[in-house]
Amino acid sequence: MRVSLRWFTLMLFVALIRSSGAQSLCPWLNQATASGALGADVAMHVTLLPGSPHSSRSPQTPYPASDPRPDGMCEFSTPDQRSALRINVTTMSNPKKDYAAAIRSSCPGTSHSLTGVGNQSIACSSARNVGVEDRVVAYVRNRLMLLRFTRPTKESIHWQGSDVTSEAVVQAIAEQIAGSMF
Numbered sequence: 001m002r003v004s005l006r007w008f009t010l011m012l013f014v015a016l017i018r019s020s021g022a023q024s025l026c027p028w029l030n031q032a033t034a035s036g037a038l039g040a041d042v043a044m045h046v047t048l049l050p051g052s053p054h055s056s057r058s059p060q061t062p063y064p065a066s067d068p069r070p071d072g073m074c075e076f077s078t079p080d081q082r083s084a085l086r087i088n089v090t091t092m093s094n095p096k097k098d099y100a101a102a103i104r105s106s107c108p109g110t111s112h113s114l115t116g117v118g119n120q121s122i123a124c125s126s127a128r129n130v131g132v133e134d135r136v137v138a139y140v141r142n143r144l145m146l147l148r149f150t151r152p153t154k155e156s157i158h159w160q161g162s163d164v165t166s167e168a169v170v171q172a173i174a175e176q177i178a179g180s181m182f
Contacts, residue, residue: 026074028087028145028177034076037149037169038083039157048072071143082131087177088146095142102144106137114138114171118145118178123170134166136174140181147174 026046035042048070071091077084092098107124114121121138131152138145149170156163
């Protein structure tokens, strides 16, 4: 009787935690790092795909279908919505073809290669009517990463104790995300 009461209490506790609506954490970047990169406190919105995101993998996948890493999107934005950092991660069924399509759609103009960020990563920047947007397209194994960093000006950013270019911040964040995808 005592064991079943403990078990019931444990199950009730787990159910209450699940139903409390606790906000999901971003599997690729934490809120503090995003806040530092954007130079202000940020709100976080996370959308992770339900179920096993790797169920449609081909038999040649480089890691098992039971891999718990989800596909999804994390968005960090400042209260005024002028600066944002968005991360999209998806599993590709055909990495070469899907990666080429992602480059064409995300960085159609001038881009440059990044070293140390996944496989064949590229970065590009574009002026927008609300500011500047830096993008990184990279992949790790068969996982595609799209990173967008939007801010109102192209000024340097005070990050981790020094003033750096936004490109340096984007590369450092992309390196961290790619590392979390291994």
